[in-house]
Amino acid sequence: xxxxxxxxxxxxxxxxxxxxxxxxxxxxxxxxxxxxxxxxxxxxxxxxxxxxxxxxxxxxxxxxxxxxxxxxxxxxxxxxxxxxxxxxxxxxxxxxxxxxxxxxxxxxxxxxxxxxxxxxxxxxxxxxxxxxxxxxxxxxxxxxxxxxxxxxxxxxxxxxxxxxxxxxxxxxxxxxxxxxxxxxxxxxxxxxxxxxxxxxxxxxxxxxxxxxxxxxxxxxxxxxxxxxxxxxxxxxxxxxxxxxxxxxxxxxxxxxxxxxxxxxxxxxxxxxxx
Numbered sequence: 001x002x003x004x005x006x007x008x009x010x011x012x013x014x015x016x017x018x019x020x021x022x023x024x025x026x027x028x029x030x031x032x033x034x035x036x037x038x039x040x041x042x043x044x045x046x047x048x049x050x051x052x053x054x055x056x057x058x059x060x061x062x063x064x065x066x067x068x069x070x071x072x073x074x075x076x077x078x079x080x081x082x083x084x085x086x087x088x089x090x091x092x093x094x095x096x097x098x099x100x101x102x103x104x105x106x107x108x109x110x111x112x113x114x115x116x117x118x119x120x121x122x123x124x125x126x127x128x129x130x131x132x133x134x135x136x137x138x139x140x141x142x143x144x145x146x147x148x149x150x151x152x153x154x155x156x157x158x159x160x161x162x163x164x165x166x167x168x169x170x171x172x173x174x175x176x177x178x179x180x181x182x183x184x185x186x187x188x189x190x191x192x193x194x195x196x197x198x199x200x201x202x203x204x205x206x207x208x209x210x211x212x213x214x215x216x217x218x219x220x221x222x223x224x225x226x227x228x229x230x231x232x233x234x235x236x237x238x239x240x241x242x243x244x245x246x247x248x249x250x251x252x253x254x255x256x257x258x259x260x261x262x263x264x265x266x267x268x269x270x271x272x273x274x
Contacts (some may be wrong), residue, residue, distance in 0.1 A: 039168045043076075043104035068260040069093065069268055071245065073126065076106045078255050083115040089254050091121065093261060093268050095160060098125040098147035101133045105146045113147060117155060122272050124157030126202065129187065132166070132173035136186030140194065150195040150274075157272050158197040160225060161187055164207050177213035184212070188222060197274055198222050200244065205237050214238035223271070225259075244271070 075097035094116040127143040202225040216239030223244035
């Protein structure tokens, strides 16, 4: 009896076979690999990257209750920044991302950090923390060695520890609350030993509550930069009774995330002078 070759699959049969194959691959694919396929590129993190996803956005800032000074924060995402445009819009202070972990430095750092200074702004640098890659001490040293230092020129703000949602994996970087507090303390202690200044802590209340279990002892020395895209900064992390800076939007009237300093320009200058 002759052997006949099977004919082509019908579209319906082909669809069923492809679906079954994809399902089998999804089941066998390690979870870490699946996450890696959707995670952003290492080094691409920036201040407030997870704010919209976790805290949402609820209005524009109310200016009725305190004198505030407009600021901006930028990273490589903004590229070369038109600082004169920002200055003319009323921005008077700026922070630039310098480093992330111990594997990334901002390729636009010089243009952003020096450019803001040259138009008359008071400027500073920030570090995006990745507590799951290296120790707090190691990352603080890396930050200081790559632009995160401080000088007594009256125009340089203390460095910022940007500690927030992990864009690359587990929200709390795989650490318990006590481990996270220890990591943060190591970073802050090392930064102060290297520069003589207490670093600013940038965070969001929801992340701080979840990942430090409302630890409240950093507030006595380290200024708070709160992230919340709403008409008011809302409830602050444990220990802080007021904020020093407030990132209120990621879609400001000009380039970068926009911020309010909790006081007039002379208070920004006072923080710069230490």
